[in-house]
Amino acid sequence: xxxxxxxxxxxxxxxxxxxxPHTEEDLQEMLNACGVSSVHDLFADVPExxxxxxxxxxxxxxxxxxxxxxxxQLTHPLSTQQLICFAGAGCYDHYAPSVVQNxxxxxxxxxxxxxxxxxxSQGTLHYIFEYxxxxxxxxxxxxxxxSMYDGATATAEAMMMAWGNAKKATRVLVSxxxxxxxRRVVDTYAHFHGVPLQLIPAKNxxxxxxxxxxxxxxxxxxxxxxxxxxxFGIVEDYTGxxxxxxxxxxxxxxxxxxxxxxxxxxxxxxxxxxxVGEGQSLGxxxxxxxPGVGFMACTEKLIRKMPGxxxxxxxxxxxxxxxxxxxxxxxxxIRRQKATxxxxxxxxxxxxxxxxxxxxxxxxxxxxxxxxxxxGAHSLCDKLLTTGKFRLTFPGQPFFNEFCVxxxxxxxxxxxxxxxxxxxxxxxxxxxxxxxxxxEQRTPxxxxxxxxxxxxxxx
Amino acid sequence: MNRTLYGNLIFELSKKGRKGYSxxxxxxxxxxxxxxxxxxxxxxxxxxxxxxxxxxxxxYTNLSHNNFGVNDGFYPLGSCTMKYNPVINEEIAAMxxxxxxxxxxxxxxxxxxxxxxxxxxxxLAELAGLSEFTLNPCAGAHGELTGLxxxxxxxxxxxxxxxxxxxxxxxxxxxxxxxxxxxxEARSKVLIPDSAHGTNPASAAVCGLEVVEVKSLPDGTxxxxxxxxxxxxxxxxxxxxxxxNPNTLxxxxxxxxxxxxxxxxxxxLMYYDGANLNALLxxxxxxxxxxxxxxxxxxxxxxxxxxxxxxxxxxxGVRKGxxxxxxxxxxxxxxxxxxxxxxxxxxxxxxxGKEAPSGAVGGASTSVGSFFGNFGVMLKAYAYIxxxxxxxxxxxxxxxxxxxxxxxxxxxxxxxxxxxGLCKHEVVxxxxxxxxxxxxxxxxxxxLLDYGYHAPTIYFPLLFHESLMIExxxxxxxxxxxxxxxxxxxxxxxxxxDPELVKTAPxxxxxxxxxxxxxxxxxxxxxxxxLPSSSL
Numbered sequence: 001x002x003x004x005x006x007x008x009x010x011x012x013x014x015x016x017x018x019x020x021p022h023t024e025e026d027l028q029e030m031l032n033a034c035g036v037s038s039v040h041d042l043f044a045d046v047p048e049x050x051x052x053x054x055x056x057x058x059x060x061x062x063x064x065x066x067x068x069x070x071x072x073q074l075t076h077p078l079s080t081q082q083l084i085c086f087a088g089a090g091c092y093d094h095y096a097p098s099v100v101q102n103x104x105x106x107x108x109x110x111x112x113x114x115x116x117x118x119x120x121s122q123g124t125l126h127y128i129f130e131y132x133x134x135x136x137x138x139x140x141x142x143x144x145x146x147s148m149y150d151g152a153t154a155t156a157e158a159m160m161m162a163w164g165n166a167k168k169a170t171r172v173l174v175s176x177x178x179x180x181x182x183r184r185v186v187d188t189y190a191h192f193h194g195v196p197l198q199l200i201p202a203k204n205x206x207x208x209x210x211x212x213x214x215x216x217x218x219x220x221x222x223x224x225x226x227x228x229x230x231x232f233g234i235v236e237d238y239t240g241x242x243x244x245x246x247x248x249x250x251x252x253x254x255x256x257x258x259x260x261x262x263x264x265x266x267x268x269x270x271x272x273x274x275x276v277g278e279g280q281s282l283g284x285x286x287x288x289x290x291p292g293v294g295f296m297a298c299t300e301k302l303i304r305k306m307p308g309x310x311x312x313x314x315x316x317x318x319x320x321x322x323x324x325x326x327x328x329x330x331x332x333x334i335r336r337q338k339a340t341x342x343x344x345x346x347x348x349x350x351x352x353x354x355x356x357x358x359x360x361x362x363x364x365x366x367x368x369x370x371x372x373x374x375x376g377a378h379s380l381c382d383k384l385l386t387t388g389k390f391r392l393t394f395p396g397q398p399f400f401n402e403f404c405v406x407x408x409x410x411x412x413x414x415x416x417x418x419x420x421x422x423x424x425x426x427x428x429x430x431x432x433x434x435x436x437x438x439x440e441q442r443t444p445x446x447x448x449x450x451x452x453x454x455x456x457x458x459x
Numbered sequence: 460m461n462r463t464l465y466g467n468l469i470f471e472l473s474k475k476g477r478k479g480y481s482x483x484x485x486x487x488x489x490x491x492x493x494x495x496x497x498x499x500x501x502x503x504x505x506x507x508x509x510x511x512x513x514x515x516x517x518x519y520t521n522l523s524h525n526n527f528g529v530n531d532g533f534y535p536l537g538s539c540t541m542k543y544n545p546v547i548n549e550e551i552a553a554m555x556x557x558x559x560x561x562x563x564x565x566x567x568x569x570x571x572x573x574x575x576x577x578x579x580x581x582x583l584a585e586l587a588g589l590s591e592f593t594l595n596p597c598a599g600a601h602g603e604l605t606g607l608x609x610x611x612x613x614x615x616x617x618x619x620x621x622x623x624x625x626x627x628x629x630x631x632x633x634x635x636x637x638x639x640x641x642x643x644e645a646r647s648k649v650l651i652p653d654s655a656h657g658t659n660p661a662s663a664a665v666c667g668l669e670v671v672e673v674k675s676l677p678d679g680t681x682x683x684x685x686x687x688x689x690x691x692x693x694x695x696x697x698x699x700x701x702x703x704n705p706n707t708l709x710x711x712x713x714x715x716x717x718x719x720x721x722x723x724x725x726x727x728l729m730y731y732d733g734a735n736l737n738a739l740l741x742x743x744x745x746x747x748x749x750x751x752x753x754x755x756x757x758x759x760x761x762x763x764x765x766x767x768x769x770x771x772x773x774x775x776g777v778r779k780g781x782x783x784x785x786x787x788x789x790x791x792x793x794x795x796x797x798x799x800x801x802x803x804x805x806x807x808x809x810x811x812g813k814e815a816p817s818g819a820v821g822g823a824s825t826s827v828g829s830f831f832g833n834f835g836v837m838l839k840a841y842a843y844i845x846x847x848x849x850x851x852x853x854x855x856x857x858x859x860x861x862x863x864x865x866x867x868x869x870x871x872x873x874x875x876x877x878x879x880g881l882c883k884h885e886v887v888x889x890x891x892x893x894x895x896x897x898x899x900x901x902x903x904x905x906x907l908l909d910y911g912y913h914a915p916t917i918y919f920p921l922l923f924h925e926s927l928m929i930e931x932x933x934x935x936x937x938x939x940x941x942x943x944x945x946x947x948x949x950x951x952x953x954x955x956x957d958p959e960l961v962k963t964a965p966x967x968x969x970x971x972x973x974x975x976x977x978x979x980x981x982x983x984x985x986x987x988x989x990l991p992s993s994s995l
Contacts, residue, residue: 022677057849122525316971342662398496
């Protein structure tokens with residue numbers, strides 16, 4: 001027997017709920033207007049066999065006080081520990097001015113939908129236009145879309161873009177120094193989309209150029225995907241790749257960390273056609289890995305092949321400059337199965353994080369962040385090598401703010417010990433290899449203390 | 460919302476030498492990036508804005524005043540479920556302990572987060588009548604793609620693959636091999652009703668499936684005879700049928716049980732697009748209707764804010780037997796720990812799945828993102844479910860449906876109701892009843908903006924020429940809805956008495972109608988392109 005509709009005034013315990021405004025009187029008037037006597041009559045078209053007749057096996061409603069208490073318990077240090085973060089591998093503990101979070105919470109941004117109605121969405125459209133401008137400038141490319149889910153899916157989209165753009169290609173080449181987590185997503189998409197991938201091996205932590213040249217010489221390459229700095233933190237030299245890829249009408253894709261692009265040669269300068277990556281390092285909290293934001297920029301030539309939303313400038317009928325979603329003929333709601341991608345939304349609010357962050361940090365701030373992170377990582381590296389217990393995994397390779405060291409003992413035990421002191425001492429990336437990242441958030445004292453802990457540990 | 464345009468771009472407020480941040484200055488400067496070979500460094504500094512903090516704060520605050528959100532007013536955008544986004548959920552998602560959590564922390568140090576993930580997926584499984592969910596997909600369309608991958612992987616597991624096959628995370632054979640000609644190609648088609656949302660066919664195409672359209676009857680529901688005919692012709696090639704129910708017209712598919720049975724008999728799986736799940740909370744569950752795989756839009760049914768187009772979250776659920784095809788990472792419950800006093804504490808672990816073997820592509824388990832998806836969004840959805848509890852969550856569908864039917868009955872005198880009968884959480888009109896003055900759905904939508912409402916969804920679904928799709932959600936009061944109805948009637952009257960007023964709307968917004976053709980003809984998509992070429 002299904003439960004009767006709780007009465008809203010009096011009835012079953014004077015039932016009412018803060019998100020439902022319907023009073024008993026409202027209900028009656030509305031039901032009358034609909035010509036039915038109960039809300040369940042509105043489901044008369046649901047076949048009996050498909051009806052849900054019991055109570056959901058879910059907890060009872062929590063009051064706001066109890067809800068807060070519940071989450072406070074979950075975040076008790078015994079279950080969720082705040083560690084001093086020396087881990088990276090695609091997610092970084094950067095500083096963000098408090099303005100960023102404050103503006104993000106403005107309900108006009110937070111509670112709006114995709115800006116279909118340009119007349120009442122200029123706020124969103126404006127900041128996306130600014131975001132696109134900033135991403136284009138950082139990557140050194142002409143066009144940016146309005147953002148994508150994350151760095152991994154943006155890379156997979158670039159892979160499909162390369163495949164879709166090629167006329168007679170046989171495969172897409174992927175560098176082994178691309179983050180294995182990203183590679184796995186690219187692999188997954190390629191498998192189902194029917195794109196043959198070819199892995200180009202690494203040599204001393206960097207793309208093996210001989211192996212790449214050999215593959216390119218065979219022809220039929222729709223695209224080449226590399227990462228900068230690569231997964232191991234190494235800044236690779238990609239000189240000359242773009243030219244060869246372009247000779248066979250392929251696309252050169254660089255997955256970049258945008259935070260480092262204040263200093264590093266841009267994908268555009270490397271001759272890349274497409275730049276993708278994860279924008280989390282630009283003012284977005286780590287939040288257990290998401291939401292972040294994927295970015296994608298490309299050359300003018302590829303604009304109509306680009307997936308995702310794009311905002312463009314136009315005029316309104318009063319002659320004012322205005323912004324609007326444009327080039328929608330590429331998208332699923334118009335093209336359906338022939339669209340450039342199935343992506344529908346962007347990661348708009350996360351693009352707003354990036355936009356406000358970059359507005360505050362500006363030209364100098366982003367450089368300062370990069371310098372501090374670089375200096376911190378190299379300082380930590382020096383100190384670790386001095387202990388005599390660690391060796392550089394990839395000697396002689398320039399790195400940015402993340403690096404790998406080899407350790408002869410038990411890395412898991414080492415990490416566990418650091419955890420006891422409140423440190424996340426990096427990410428294990430091989431049986432004997434530890435990868436550490438330093439951002440401007442790490443103080444000289446923390447760097448010093450981590451070194452002491454790792455030096456004293458005896459595993 | 461302001462009625463005047465603010466209009467500036469942050470770049471136009473920039474002045475050399477200003478800054479809006481402060482960073483510590485005491486750090487070891489032994490190393491600088493000047494050490495990097497010049498060939499690895501960018502030539503010119505990035506032209507980012509240079510602004511003081513107040514300028515940035517005012518700029519974005521002013522921009523926000525040219526935006527309209529659910530908190531500003533009624534947002535009856537059909538198919539988008541613009542429900543209220545509870546404030547407490549934002550507070551919880553912003554808790555430092557969650558915001559500062561690195562996704563690669565040892566599982567012992569992030570049990571609270573794993574518990575949220577695990578319990579949310581369990582709650583969704585109960586609400587959907589399915590076995591297990593992955594929360595990793597970042598949006599509805601991402602969920603569709605993930606769900607179709609699950610379906611293809613299932614079929615591939617039944618068809619021996621000629622390509623190299625790896626091992627799944629649970630030791631079972633993984634279907635993920637590589638490249639064209641992988642197993643399962645026999646079932647390469649997906650059936651999609653012609654009324655479906657554009658992401659359905661687009662997701663199928665990305666997943667390497669061929670789309671076959673199933674016709675609709677004049678009442679907007681699936682033409683079961685056409686489906687039967689298709690299954691007779693190509694049934695052995697069908698991987699799945701994608702459906703949303705209530706469908707995109709807001710109509711419950713009365714023959715859904717028959718449809719799922721027919722497709723199952725042909726060896727295909729049933730995919731449920733959860734876009735319209737809100738209507739069914741409390742009344743029926745996709746799993747009980749025979750669906751095998753589905754996605755849920757947390758940003759629709761579970762109240763997380765749309766954020767101007769994201770971040771969303773598109774969890775994918777499967778019926779029993781399909782769990783092993785879900786992407787990694789997965790969060791698992793391991794044996795609960797017992798304390799001396801008899802209490803048990805659940806313990807959660809992370810299954811990262813299988814990495815690709817060194818030097819090879821393929822062989823890894825499937826993954827649709829680097830980490831766990833949009834965890835911050837999950838926190839809000841879980842807080843919402845806990846706030847509602849079992850006793851309130853069951854009222855969501857009925858109240859949303861009541862609101863929609865009430866609007867339907869009260870507007871059908873002025874707006875053309877193409878399908879008579881019950882609707883669910885949303886109602887579709889086919890423009891004005893009286894179209895003699897040439898006022899279109901677009902005009903009505905734009906005029907609504909003048910009266911302080913967001914427009915309904917327009918020109919979708921494609922089945923009617925003048926579609927106007929209204930979805931009120933369960934959060935809107937009778938007063939709000941009555942006021943909206945009055946305005947809709949007023950606009951219908953204006954369409955007769957002063958059609959030009961409606962055709963030239965909006966008049967009362969920061970900008971007027973925009974020139975879409977101009978925007979697309981010579982796309983200007985960055986600030987740099989707005990400048991005269993001499994200044995570049």
